[in-house]
Structure formats: C-alpha cells, structure tokens
Amino acid sequence: MSDANIRVPEEAKDRLAAIAAAEGLSLRAYLARLAESLLTPAERAERAEKAKVALKEWNGYAPTAAQEHDLDAELDRRLAQVTGR
Numbered sequence: 001m002s003d004a005n006i007r008v009p010e011e012a013k014d015r016l017a018a019i020a021a022a023e024g025l026s027l028r029a030y031l032a033r034l035a036e037s038l039l040t041p042a043e044r045a046e047r048a049e050k051a052k053v054a055l056k057e058w059n060g061y062a063p064t065a066a067q068e069h070d071l072d073a074e075l076d077r078r079l080a081q082v083t084g085r
Helices: 010-022 027-037 041-059 065-083
Strands: none
Touching (some): 010 027
8 A cells, every 4th residue: 555645734643643542553554544434425425325215115204305404404403502503
C-alpha cells in the first residue's frame, strides 16, 4: 500500500495521534482503520435505498419525499434540542 500526505492543522494531528496512541495504534494505522469504518456518501445512499425497499416489502411503509423531509426536520429539531444547539 502506498502512502499519501495529508495536510491538517497541527492540533488535529496531535489529537488524532493521542487517540491512536491510547488505542495502541500508530497514527497511520488508526487513520487506515477509521477510513475502513466509514461509509462514503454513495455507500450511505445505497444502504438507505436498500433499507427503504426492505421496509416497504416488510410492512408496506413507503413515505413520500415530502414525508421524509418532514421526518428529517423533526429528527434534526429533536437532536438540536437534546444537544443544546
């Protein structure tokens, strides 16, 4: 595997290095593990679509785009309320 250089603020590098060290990993290994654990936007969209299909097959629930928007807004509102934002 070839390496790449990434420019980040020194504070971010130090924080990530401390987290990695606490887990017994090098910064390189920690970042590689982190990258493997996250989904790209395309992967998230694909999983969401599969979940919609499965939900519709299971119980017939198929919200419209407007209903999804309203539900997302409500979730955002509740999360903001809990986190104090």
